[in-house]
Amino acid sequence: MRGYGGWVLPCYRVPMGLRYRCLVADHDDTSVMSTPFVHYPAHVEAMRRLRPGIEPVSLEGFFKKNFDPGFVPFLSEELGFSRTEMDASYDVWREFTSSRVPDFFPGILDIYAEYRRRGGILVVASHSEVRMIERDYRASCGRAGSGMASAAMPDLVFGWDEDPDRRKPHPYPLLGAMARFGLEREEILVLDDLKPGADMAAALGVDFAAAGWGHRIPEIREAMRGICTYYLSGIEELRALIL
Numbered sequence: 001m002r003g004y005g006g007w008v009l010p011c012y013r014v015p016m017g018l019r020y021r022c023l024v025a026d027h028d029d030t031s032v033m034s035t036p037f038v039h040y041p042a043h044v045e046a047m048r049r050l051r052p053g054i055e056p057v058s059l060e061g062f063f064k065k066n067f068d069p070g071f072v073p074f075l076s077e078e079l080g081f082s083r084t085e086m087d088a089s090y091d092v093w094r095e096f097t098s099s100r101v102p103d104f105f106p107g108i109l110d111i112y113a114e115y116r117r118r119g120g121i122l123v124v125a126s127h128s129e130v131r132m133i134e135r136d137y138r139a140s141c142g143r144a145g146s147g148m149a150s151a152a153m154p155d156l157v158f159g160w161d162e163d164p165d166r167r168k169p170h171p172y173p174l175l176g177a178m179a180r181f182g183l184e185r186e187e188i189l190v191l192d193d194l195k196p197g198a199d200m201a202a203a204l205g206v207d208f209a210a211a212g213w214g215h216r217i218p219e220i221r222e223a224m225r226g227i228c229t230y231y232l233s234g235i236e237e238l239r240a241l242i243l
Helices: 035-050 059-067 071-078 083-099 108-117 130-144 146-152 172-181 195-204 218-225 235-242
Strands: 002-004 007-009 022-025 121-125 156-158 188-192 207-211 230-232
Touching: 022 108, 022 172, 035 059, 035 083, 059 071, 059 218, 071 083, 108 121, 108 146, 108 235, 121 172, 130 146, 130 156, 156 172, 172 188, 172 195, 188 195, 188 235, 195 207, 195 218, 207 235, 218 230, 230 235
Parallel strands: 022 121, 022 188, 121 156, 188 207, 207 230
Antiparallel strands: 002 007
């Protein structure tokens, strides 16, 4: 083991024919199918409690609001939620994230596991909480068997932080991964379905792959095509890119 930038580095195998030594993957709607099963139902429930006279946006509309202007501006600026209502909405979201475990997109854990078996480093950078991300991996990997549980678990997780300088789109997760594992920028690929991941990658000149399998909304797809190094329509395109 050796030190680098204040971190203690384990000895990692040299990647076996991998284009990128490290994959920095988003969690929600990139790795797990969370918006239809967790986040949108939580928003509908929050609206029922806080704005009972207003019809919530549709699931497609919710995807669009998450993309632009973003979920927090949508609540605070478009819906006019007060600080108290924002806190109440967050509490509802916590209820749903604590009680519902989303499924991973079919096949993506197999890709992550094979990537790590070949010496790749898997890092998660998400706006979900670290403990929930780790719970999702443990639950799904556990159902797949002990081999998957050891193979597909991330090497490092960056989740939601109250300090905006420690979460996407700030490059803090990338800088942390670079320091932790002694990485160069060209050795990293960021995988995300939304702009914060793209902005984080662009801040350091890191390659960015847009995950396009979480929905079929033309406006979002076209916007993401314009800001990515690679646009991936399906999971198997990810396999071909990183393996």
